[in-house]
Amino acid sequence: MPETNPQSRTGLAFGGDYNPEQWPEAVWSEDVRLMREAGVTMVSVGIFSWALLEPAPGVYEFGWLDRVLDLLHENGIRVDLGTPTVAPPAWFYREHPEALPVTADGTRHAFGSRGAICHSNTHYRAAAASITTRLATRYADHPALALWHVHNEYGVPVSACYCESCAAHFRRWLADAHGTVEALNEAWGTAFWGQHYTGFDQVDPPRATPTVGNPAQALDYRRFADATMRENFVAERDILHRLAPGVPVTTNFMTALSQCDSVDYWAWGREVDLVTNDHYLMTDGRRTHVNLAMAADLTRSVAGGAPWLLLEHSTSGVNWQPRNPAKAPGQMARNSLSHVARGSEGALFFQWRQSRRGAEKFHSSMLPHAGTDSRVWREVVELGSTIGALAPVAGTRTVADVAVLWDWHSWWAQNLQWRPSEDHDARERADTFYEALYDRHLTVDFAHPEGDLSAYPLVVVPALYLMTEAAADNLRRYVESGGTLLVSYFSGIVDEHDAVHEGP
Numbered sequence: 001m002p003e004t005n006p007q008s009r010t011g012l013a014f015g016g017d018y019n020p021e022q023w024p025e026a027v028w029s030e031d032v033r034l035m036r037e038a039g040v041t042m043v044s045v046g047i048f049s050w051a052l053l054e055p056a057p058g059v060y061e062f063g064w065l066d067r068v069l070d071l072l073h074e075n076g077i078r079v080d081l082g083t084p085t086v087a088p089p090a091w092f093y094r095e096h097p098e099a100l101p102v103t104a105d106g107t108r109h110a111f112g113s114r115g116a117i118c119h120s121n122t123h124y125r126a127a128a129a130s131i132t133t134r135l136a137t138r139y140a141d142h143p144a145l146a147l148w149h150v151h152n153e154y155g156v157p158v159s160a161c162y163c164e165s166c167a168a169h170f171r172r173w174l175a176d177a178h179g180t181v182e183a184l185n186e187a188w189g190t191a192f193w194g195q196h197y198t199g200f201d202q203v204d205p206p207r208a209t210p211t212v213g214n215p216a217q218a219l220d221y222r223r224f225a226d227a228t229m230r231e232n233f234v235a236e237r238d239i240l241h242r243l244a245p246g247v248p249v250t251t252n253f254m255t256a257l258s259q260c261d262s263v264d265y266w267a268w269g270r271e272v273d274l275v276t277n278d279h280y281l282m283t284d285g286r287r288t289h290v291n292l293a294m295a296a297d298l299t300r301s302v303a304g305g306a307p308w309l310l311l312e313h314s315t316s317g318v319n320w321q322p323r324n325p326a327k328a329p330g331q332m333a334r335n336s337l338s339h340v341a342r343g344s345e346g347a348l349f350f351q352w353r354q355s356r357r358g359a360e361k362f363h364s365s366m367l368p369h370a371g372t373d374s375r376v377w378r379e380v381v382e383l384g385s386t387i388g389a390l391a392p393v394a395g396t397r398t399v400a401d402v403a404v405l406w407d408w409h410s411w412w413a414q415n416l417q418w419r420p421s422e423d424h425d426a427r428e429r430a431d432t433f434y435e436a437l438y439d440r441h442l443t444v445d446f447a448h449p450e451g452d453l454s455a456y457p458l459v460v461v462p463a464l465y466l467m468t469e470a471a472a473d474n475l476r477r478y479v480e481s482g483g484t485l486l487v488s489y490f491s492g493i494v495d496e497h498d499a500v501h502e503g504p
């Protein structure tokens with residue numbers, strides 16, 4: 001049995017999501033044999049396993065997961081263990097149908113996909129805490145455990161719920177944020193179109209309205225929805241910290257701006273022990289390798305420059321875009337190593353063995369339907385060897401030449417309705433500036449507008465529509481200290497409540 005330190009990750013990690021529950025147990029031994037052949041060092045397990053771990057309320061079946069973790073440990077493979085709280089079982093929704101999220105037009109989603117969760121629902125919160133407690137108690141000391149993987153891709157596919165529980169939760173959040181209803185009226189500009197409130201109980205989520213709604217209300221709702229998901233992450237993280245001290249806790253981000261626009265990763269980066277990211281190439285005509293580099297630089301930046309980990313990408317095509325081209329020979333390794341070069345402590349994929357059934361059976365994997373006599377498998381084995389040989393780069397840091405300012409709140413505000421032009425998109429400016437810097441071989445950090453900029457000789461401000469007074473002061477001090485600031489059009493237009501700044 002190999003010697004492993006359960007609570008450290010040495011070298012670079014290589015592997016992927018492992019879903020053994022999709023396969024007969026007889027397949028598992030072949031899985032780990034091939035994992036060893038490919039140089040796999042870590043797999044993510046149990047992300048969608050709640051229904052099998054708790055088949056009825058309060059009835060637990062951990063035996064199969066015990067055997068999976070033991071088998072992996074016996075083969076020297078460490079485990080990134082999921083809390084399965086992104087996929088409550090069918091029985092849970094039969095008991096608590098109000099835990100299914102509601103869209104802005106009042107449609108309640110149904111069970112049968114994934115991520116159908118109202119994050120304000122108290123029954124969901126209690127059930128998530130319960131299964132997390134059970135897992136942490138059972139596996140805290142398991143020698144295979146290297147990392148906790150809470151939930152999955154918060155903000156995707158549901159970024160906000162508009163149900164009555166969320167409405168009540170939103171009112172409490174507004175009272176904390178604004179203090180008085182008079183302050184809310186002022187911040188939201190409710191004098192316009194007669195929207196004045198005389199009590200928080202009159203305020204609703206920005207549900208479907210006859211024409212455009214109050215933009216400050218919509219902006220606050222995005223903040224509220226993000227904060228509510230983060231509350232639930234922190235609740236699970238704190239359980240894991242208490243019951244399994246020393247084991248780092250993460251949740252997989254999707255920092256690529258085309259893949260998740262509902263999460264303020266600056267705030268989330270402060271809450272995780274290790275920043276991890278999922279990245280998938282978008283085949284929408286842009287130069288995908290530039291988008292990849294941008295996502296990796298943004299991920300490193302939300303990690304505060306510390307090493308991070310690519311927890312998911314694809315060996316070849318995905319299956320959820322209109323067209324899903326296969327990767328060309330060598331493209332997978334180039335992409336994986338691009339993430340490593342920008343600070344990732346390894347490269348993991350979705351998923352280990354390609355599914356035969358379910359929604360993602362045409363998504364590529366490390367072990368494809370075609371088996372080991374395939375180009376994808378040969379390239380996976382080669383990449384595993386390469387990643388293994390790169391162990392000495394673990395822990396190194398990237399030094400950037402330039403900072404590009406980025407703020408999710410500004411992006412949210414700029415993309416609200418009834419702006420001067422729908423072509424004025426903050427992401428378009430960020431993409432364009434990034435690409436120009438990339439083509440000049442400059443390494444880019446992203447920075448929050450109120451962050452420390454003193455290390456950078458050049459700071460670029462793509463359309464930063466929403467700019468707080470604190471951010472403006474920060475930029476003023478940066479320039480007064482000798483920094484060079486490049487500011488795009490449509491910057492510094494509104495404050496944090498989408499109110500246009502007063503003129504001089």
Ligand SMILES: [Zn+2]
Pocket residue numbers: 101102118119120121161162163164165166167
């Ligand atoms: Zn809700």
